[in-house]
Amino acid sequence: MSDDGRNTDMGANQGVRLLLARATAAETRAADRLYGAIADVAIDDAVRMDDRTRLRLRAVLAQLAGGVETALRSHAARLLILRDEAGLAARLTDSPTPVFARLNASGLLRDPALIGELLARVREDAVADALAIVAPDDPDRPSLLPRLLHHANPLVGASAAALMTAESRRHSHAPVGTSPSSDLPAELHHHLVWWSAAALRMAVADNGDGALWALDSALAEAATHAIAAYVEEDRLEAVAMRLASALDPDADARTRLLVEALSDRRLSLVIALLAQGLGLEYTDMREIVLDPGGERLWLALRALDLDRATIARIGLALAEADPQRDVDAFADVLDVIVATDCTVARQALAPLRLHREYRAALRAVERGVRLSLPSGAMSG
Amino acid sequence: MSLDDPELPTTVRATLDSAGRLVAADPRLLALNARAGGMIGAPLAVPALARTVRHALRLRVPVSRTVIVAEGGEDLDLWVRAEPMADPERGGVDLLLVGWKARDVWQPAVLRGNYHHRFRHSAAQWVWETDSALSLTRLSERATVSPDFDGTACLGHPLTRLFALAEDDVRAFPILSGLALRQPFDRQPATVRQTGQMVLLSARPLTDKHGAFCGFAGAACRTDAANRANTNLPSLVSSDLDAFTSNIAERLDRTLRMPLDRIIATAETIQAQADGPLRQDYADYAADIVNAGRHLVGLVDDLVDLQTIELPGFTILPQPVDLAEIARRAAGLLRMRASTARVQIDAPAFEHVLPTTGNARRALQIVVNLVANAVRYSPLDGMIWVRAEREGAVGAIIVGDQGKGIALADQARIFNKFERVDPREAGGSGLGLYIARRLARAMGGDVTVDSAPGQGARFVFTLPFDARDMT
Numbered sequence: 067m068s069d070d071g072r073n074t075d076m077g078a079n080q081g082v083r084l085l086l087a088r089a090t091a092a093e094t095r096a097a098d099r100l101y102g103a104i105a106d107v108a109i110d111d112a113v114r115m116d117d118r119t120r121l122r123l124r125a126v127l128a129q130l131a132g133g134v135e136t137a138l139r140s141h142a143a144r145l146l147i148l149r150d151e152a153g154l155a156a157r158l159t160d161s162p163t164p165v166f167a168r169l170n171a172s173g174l175l176r177d178p179a180l181i182g183e184l185l186a187r188v189r190e191d192a193v194a195d196a197l198a199i200v201a202p203d204d205p206d207r208p209s210l211l212p213r214l215l216h217h218a219n220p221l222v223g224a225s226a227a228a229l230m231t232a233e234s235r236r237h238s239h240a241p242v243g244t245s246p247s248s249d250l251p252a253e254l255h256h257h258l259v260w261w262s263a264a265a266l267r268m269a270v271a272d273n274g275d276g277a278l279w280a281l282d283s284a285l286a287e288a289a290t291h292a293i294a295a296y297v298e299e300d301r302l303e304a305v306a307m308r309l310a311s312a313l314d315p316d317a318d319a320r321t322r323l324l325v326e327a328l329s330d331r332r333l334s335l336v337i338a339l340l341a342q343g344l345g346l347e348y349t350d351m352r353e354i355v356l357d358p359g360g361e362r363l364w365l366a367l368r369a370l371d372l373d374r375a376t377i378a379r380i381g382l383a384l385a386e387a388d389p390q391r392d393v394d395a396f397a398d399v400l401d402v403i404v405a406t407d408c409t410v411a412r413q414a415l416a417p418l419r420l421h422r423e424y425r426a427a428l429r430a431v432e433r434g435v436r437l438s439l440p441s442g443a444m445s446g
Numbered sequence: 447m448s449l450d451d452p453e454l455p456t457t458v459r460a461t462l463d464s465a466g467r468l469v470a471a472d473p474r475l476l477a478l479n480a481r482a483g484g485m486i487g488a489p490l491a492v493p494a495l496a497r498t499v500r501h502a503l504r505l506r507v508p509v510s511r512t513v514i515v516a517e518g519g520e521d522l523d524l525w526v527r528a529e530p531m532a533d534p535e536r537g538g539v540d541l542l543l544v545g546w547k548a549r550d551v552w553q554p555a556v557l558r559g560n561y562h563h564r565f566r567h568s569a570a571q572w573v574w575e576t577d578s579a580l581s582l583t584r585l586s587e588r589a590t591v592s593p594d595f596d597g598t599a600c601l602g603h604p605l606t607r608l609f610a611l612a613e614d615d616v617r618a619f620p621i622l623s624g625l626a627l628r629q630p631f632d633r634q635p636a637t638v639r640q641t642g643q644m645v646l647l648s649a650r651p652l653t654d655k656h657g658a659f660c661g662f663a664g665a666a667c668r669t670d671a672a673n674r675a676n677t678n679l680p681s682l683v684s685s686d687l688d689a690f691t692s693n694i695a696e697r698l699d700r701t702l703r704m705p706l707d708r709i710i711a712t713a714e715t716i717q718a719q720a721d722g723p724l725r726q727d728y729a730d731y732a733a734d735i736v737n738a739g740r741h742l743v744g745l746v747d748d749l750v751d752l753q754t755i756e757l758p759g760f761t762i763l764p765q766p767v768d769l770a771e772i773a774r775r776a777a778g779l780l781r782m783r784a785s786t787a788r789v790q791i792d793a794p795a796f797e798h799v800l801p802t803t804g805n806a807r808r809a810l811q812i813v814v815n816l817v818a819n820a821v822r823y824s825p826l827d828g829m830i831w832v833r834a835e836r837e838g839a840v841g842a843i844i845v846g847d848q849g850k851g852i853a854l855a856d857q858a859r860i861f862n863k864f865e866r867v868d869p870r871e872a873g874g875s876g877l878g879l880y881i882a883r884r885l886a887r888a889m890g891g892d893v894t895v896d897s898a899p900g901q902g903a904r905f906v907f908t909l910p911f912d913a914r915d916m917t
Contacts, residue, residue, distance in 0.1 A: 198510075198654065198655060199652060199653075199654050199660050200654050200660070201578060201653070201654040201656070201658030201659060201660045202577075202578055202660075205578040205579065205658075205659060206578075206579050207579055208577055208579040208581040208602075209577035209578070209579070209581065209583060209661075211583065211602055212577065212579075212581035212582075212583065212601075212602035212603070214602075215602040215603070226602060227598065227599075227601055227602055230583065230584070230598075230601035230602055231598045231601060233584065234584045234585045234586065234601065237584065330577070330583075374506065375506065375507050378505040378506060378507040379507050381505070382501070382505055382507060382509060386511065393501050393505075394500075394501075394504075396505075397500075397501065397504035397505055400504070400505060
């Protein structure tokens, strides 16, 4: 205990200030929690993410942001050191706040395109992982993709190799900050890079003052580099489509390829083969394949003139892998699916061949009208 | 008769008509179905089987799944395959049931046997997968982007294009026995062809629902680079193995401690119901999680200690240590646990002093271990005596309990690695006494036991007496 009353008072004053500051912060946090709870309770159970998907989605987001962040930090720091700005370089590499936390707090990650893409990716991974592995009839015969390496068409071989590489990359679940590739569509990758550069800049600026133009220019240059170095054609989705196009199978071959790709748990190839056959984009076909309701998928399978047994196999395999699906409901409609004329099925899917943006705009307008109707009805 | 009887056939067949009614079945299924209230001519009464048959009938494709079927007090694991008959006139389903074994009571992964694989994967430089023809189908990202190694070119090709396999130290190829028996294999020495890097491969077989082999899912661990540079002889493999095992504790510490700390902290929060009220049994489950987590952290601590004391030339710098004080502190640390177990600890009196040389922290670690053992094996309302005495040139702590004692034959065994005083008893890593003795010997002392069954155990921990301190 100190005899010096002055010191004790100063300590007490400081303590009071800290306490008051923390009390203010607590008030803000309580409000945040309340609004979080309001947002949470308002979500309809039918559209709520399950816990596993939410966790995985957050992990993938953190992993992507971490990878971009590591690349930006190290490249910009190298540039700063070259420009005799070692102090700034150290501040950049030492700033502790992860970009992900800052981006999340800023609300930039509430981007429907980004989250939509990642959610679909997480769902695809989950279903692919849960697909039942099926032993081949001949254990000495290599599985589908290794066999395709030796295909007469060299483009098929190269695309099969690229698909195995892309799937290995996607499934390795590398630790945060170690994966240099986001595997995102180019436009989303560009957004993420610029956002991350801005978030890094803010983090350094928070840690002190001084002229930061050198930092701005280094970060912008690092971001440009990261964007230029990104090869969109290496994305898993692009590679799978390339392989499907190179294979360009006839109806019989497509049936065989679909069944075997499913047994090998190569869901990306299944999606690409269906998309290629129907002239759709991978993203659209993925949405159709992953939709637990399955109605559009049944139409798509029928539009490709697949036989009853193949449709049943595909439906069964997906139902066994995805607990949200209902085998009995599928069995109920199977005969109707098979009875559907293949031209009719094709026509039903035709709107999917319209421009993506146009379809998105149509949906947005429709959704807006639907949401505004009840209140309009009340006031009227 | 138990359905789990090993004498009974584990492949069972049945036939059902197009309406899913049972036409014929092997006796084992008949019995199971009858106990569930079913009979010939009626649909199967076991819900999971009936569902599988219904799906095969409606989809008209083979349906195979793993199902769990309740039978008496047991749950059975079954592989079921329902195959629509080829002859459309008959239109029924052939049912095949394989496996037929009682579902295991839940066990921690460490006892289930796949623990080693998880552990290896945590340390692996990369993980890989093959198909049944041993063509490489997956490689982890680290193997595809490392600057000195691009595994991409090997994807789709035989595993042996990536790795040149070598004999292990008993001149065998573990991968071959793994392949022949469709079993996990471990420590298969190999060289990465592209880089000359020595690695050890381990893998488990991938099987489909019927147990048919679909390939291997494995890991490759780089062996110590320094050893590789020094020598190129066949003996290299075993020296690499030493380097490999000596890192185990470090890796355990790195890979396990943080997640465990987080598990314990979170479970403690749940147990304390800090975020709001909770049903009591859930709070109690959280307490179980905390206990299991602490046990695992203790195990990690032990293994890290183990690695330290097994380093060549491990010694402890001698300093003055008051063993009587150590005994009092150990007793104080464990008093709470003892009172929970309704055991009393009788520690040396406050004025008692016993000067020795050693390291106070390590000495405390040893005595805590001995007293904790005594608490664990003491009967209810038992007493533990902790005495500090001089015995000639050594100072000794004697820990005596009223437990069931240790048979003469076991007295040497319990100081070995991974041995326990009572192997049937849960808890403990089996490293405590081994570490205690190694530490004591490194300080110039020892840990010994004398005991007879039924008369309690008496552990004696000695350190060199410090005659200088007699003044």
